[in-house]
């Protein structure tokens with residue numbers, strides 16, 4: 182069971198995202214078609230431990246593989262690990278037709294993708310996504326990179342994979358928090374582009390969807406299609422790709438204020454979207470906030486975000502790379518499915534939206 186989504190980069194260049202379960206035959210035929218004989222496998226340490234048969238079955242698709250395990254977690258997304266991957270590739274004498282197979286979530290995908298972009302000025306990159314967030318978001322669109330002490334994702338490049346494989350069966354070993362994290366982004370696609378997603382998820386226990394692969398696949402497929410369509414039209418984020426940041430200006434600051442790792446990125450995105458809905462209303466939109474708020478309980482939010490005051494939140498936003506001389510730029514909604522960009526000069530509006538979001542979330546979580 183699987184579906185395909187093609188990302189067309191230019192008239193002659195494209196790559197395919199395979200999404201479903203039991204996708205080994207597709208992986209093997211992709212390897213054969215591209216005449217890949219050897220491969221460098223860069224794998225997340227948790228995935229290597231918990232999904233050994235899965236990793237082995239991918240290895241067996243090549244004549245020869247060398248495997249590099251990466252310490253799990255955001256802290257690995259640095260120069261040191263990037264260099265380790267580059268050194269490893271060069272030590273194995275990779276050729277221009279030796280792919281890096283990145284097996285993991287967004288961290289491994291971003292790291293291995295940046296290494297693939299730079300080793301021999303570019304070797305093939307195959308993403309095998311193992312988190313829900315990577316399946317619906319990070320593996321699509323060609324952003325690769327690492328963190329710098331000056332900020333997150335500040336060093337990197339746009340580099341497109343030759344294919345993406347998202348096998349939903351591997352999600353069974355993901356923690357509940359990481360699984361729920363993906364729903365922040367899934368609801369985002371619902372808000373900016375496809376309100377059917379908000380409807381499908383209404384009243385659902387998100388955690389239970391892991392056991393319903395058919396339904397999960399159809400949701401993941403909808404999200405892949407939205408991201409694929411947007412990044413196909415705007416590969417290098419010069420326009421509408423910025424809409425994918427809906428809720429993120431708030432979310433990055435929430436994560437920063439609470440300390441990275443205290444709240445999942447997806448939970449922060451969810452809270453950020455609720456605040457962005459109220460900011461949209463303050464700017465004239467007739468949005469029904471309940472369409473988002475009714476998902477609050479399912480996101481299993483930690484409650485410490487209620488302690489973040491407006492001043493700290495705005496300070497956090499101003500330190501973020503999207504700041505523009507005192508004012509802040511947000512993705513807002515005219516309606517669900519109709520995002521636009523707005524620069525807010527009067528930051529008290531942001532504080533007001535944040536206060537309303539906290540009050541309304543509190544009501545919905547009681």
Ligand SMILES: NC(=O)c1ccc[n+]([C@@H]2O[C@H](COP(=O)([O-])OP(=O)(O)OC[C@H]3O[C@@H](n4cnc5c(N)ncnc54)[C@H](O)[C@@H]3O)[C@@H](O)[C@H]2O)c1
Pocket residue numbers: 225226227228231232253254255258285286287288289291311312313314315318319320321322323324325334351352353354355356359362
């Ligand atoms: N390139 C992009 O366009 C883009 C977009 C969004 C996010 N990102 C980046 O993605 C990263 C976050 O990605 P993520 O949420 O996938 O985090 P992650 O890669 O850190 O994975 C989350 C956790 O899940 C574990 N894990 C992964 N797959 C597993 C599985 N199948 N079973 C058990 N455990 C598993 C990992 O070891 C890790 O502990 C951030 O660095 C973010 O900047 C990139």
